[in-house]
Amino acid sequence: MRVLNALLLSAALVLPIAAPALADNVITVTGEGTVQVTPDMATISLGVTTDGPSAAEAMAANSKALQTVMDRLKSAGIEDRDLQTSNLSLNPNWVGYDAGQTPKIAGYVASNMLSVRVRALDTLGTVLDASITDGANTLNGITFDLAAPRPAQDEARKAAVADAKARAELLTVAAGVKLGKIESITESAGYGAPMPMFRDEAKAASAVPVASGQIGMTASVTITYEIIE
DSSP, X not given: OHHHHHHHHHXXXXXXXXXXXXXXXXXXXXXXXXXXXXXXXXXEEEEEEEEESSHHHHHHHHHHHHHHHHHHHHHTTOOGGGEEEEEEEEXXXXXXXXXXXXXXXXXXXXXXXXXXXXXXXXXXXXXXXXXXXXXXXXXXXXXXXOSSOHHHHHHHHHHHHHHHHHHHHHHHHHHTOEEEEEEEEEEOSSOOOOEEEOOSOOBOOSSSOBOOOEEEEEEEEEEEEEEEO
């Protein structure tokens, strides 16, 4: 009997504590918020593509050209921590498809892509010009961001909560009931990536004109309210 009582007591100790039950009458709404801010940094995806009669020659030419580009970028103020290889490839150059011949290799193509973070936007044009002047012949785009996104993201969260509350109040008034206390708040997984919000104001650029515009930090929350009839 003592053994049975001990087993029952052990089972009771490991049972999960039940979560508080939600009110019978509730309304669930989702609010979204976006805060537009001016970016203070940019990331450029650029690289060098070269060819050669052999794989070794193609890669050697590519490495030499890319090193020249990196040296020029550093002289333009880019630090080592802001240079990162994003893609490196070496492929045979197949020819003969269009003529209906048996495809054969006519040299090799080497490509090395570099991710460059620019922390001073007023030097962005200079950085682009420096990379192109010294051999970068592939440019995959520019993205703008914030070095410290948390403050703007928190403002977007506040706006999302206010939006959810406004939606809930509108719906309950239309339904002839009252809004009660908050039962639960859930933020969508992850956070909204910066979205470009273009405007006419362009940042200064020494050689390559670049407009940074604004970016929008977004947030989404789902709130469940009690309904009072």
